[in-house]
Amino acid sequence: MMNNSLAQLINNVNTSKRSLITILIITLCLLSSNTYANDDFYPPWSHGKNNPVKQRGLEITVPEVDNLPDIHGDPFHSALNIFLGGNYFFVMAPLVEEFVKEHPQFEGRIYYETLPPGLLYKQIEQHGVITVGNMTWQVQADVYAAGLRRVEQLIKEGRSNGKAVPYVTNTLAIMVPKNNPKHILSLTDLAQPGIKLVMPNPQFEGIAQQIEKSLVKAGGEQLKQSVYGTKVNNGETTLTHIHHRQTPLTLLEKKADAGVTWQSEAIFQEKIGNPISYVSLPSQVNTRAIYAATTVKGNLHPEAAQLWIEFLQSQKALSIFKEYGFEAYRQTH
Known part of the structure; x- marks a missing residue:
């Protein structure tokens, strides 16, 4: 009788051990899968779709270590350089795609930065020179796109040779x-x-x-x-x-x-x-921002700049913006 009870006890202990090991294995697998899934949390979230160049050469993007999520394209062979506020970086890939369909001469030759407008303004003041990490390069902006007031400031200070064009x-x-x-x-x-x-x-x-x-x-x-x-x-x-x-x-x-x-x-x-x-947020406490664009004084591609600004006002461009909650600009007075 005692032997049977002891055997049953040992069997129960072994069963408990196996169950515990199974639980631990499942937990480790879940933790491992979550760890890898979290890699997708880190920028750039576009997975290369926002890079308009044709030949990319060696790709070494490493999330959290080596990536430039707000720098897009080839600054050395570009035919259009756009500085735009980073809050619509995600719209640029479809915008560029549609723009190139209309103007195929720009395929692979558009460079753009999607940093905060204030930082881009400072870069323009520095004649387009920017340093990220250990790299410094220079790009003369053709178009500056930001909030209307910031664009008007650029014009007022004589850094633009155009007018402010609101679009969304x-x-x-x-x-x-x-x-x-x-x-x-x-x-x-x-x-x-x-x-x-x-x-x-x-x-x-x-x-x-x-x-x-x-x-x-x-x-x-x-x-x-x-x-x-x-x-x-x-x-x-x-x-x-x-x-x-x-x-x-x-x-x-x-x-x-x-x-x-x-x-x-x-x-x-x-x-x-x-x-x-x-x-x-309800409208009574919300704030409406107006996005505008202008050409930058001394730009190297004035015709391309004008084409881009005209495109931003097109129905095709506005329909792309609408997918992300933007509304077409309508003058209220």
Whole structure:
């Protein structure tokens, strides 16, 4: 009797060990698969689609290590150089594709940068010279595309030889992780203690001024001070240099709970399958941005620049913008 009980006990222990080992193996497999899946979280999210060149040579893009997600094309053999605000980098691949269909002479010969407009403005002031990591190069912009006020500033300071041409508008939204785990429903929720934010830096990014206006509309100066003052000081707000890359990545890495961006940026993240969602803002607290373009003084390809600006106003271009939540610009007065 004792022998049978002992044998049964040993058998139960062995069964438990096998079950535990099975659970551990499944857990490790899940962790491994998640690790590899997370590689897709890191820019460039276009997987090469935004590079308009024909001959790429050696490709050594390594996420988190060696990548230039906001530099596109060949700066040494280009026939059109475009500096545009990074908040619609994801629209450029289809725009360039359609533009080249209409003007095949530009196939493989378009270079563009999608950095924040303020940084691109500084690059223009530096005669197109830019340094990223250990590399420095120079590109003279043909077209500068940004918020209308920034474009008008370029013209006012004599750095443009053209006029400001508006073409689309955009609105703000609160970007959050999928399923909105912190249940953030409004701008006022951003002031809650413990809610970690990732926000554009007013020093570098024009969108920050738009966000500050909306914060004041929603909760007065107190809300603005909470988000951009108190929470910055206590570490609950992280400020970005390039929000269209850093905000979604910070959310994907679970280092923040929310961040205010352009609605189009959140729509893009959903489209590519990243676990990102967004909270729309009511019109009474939202801010509408007008996007415009102009030619840059001293540009090397004036005819190409004009063709691109005309294309941005075309129905084909506007339909591409619409897929990501942009609206065609309509003068209100």
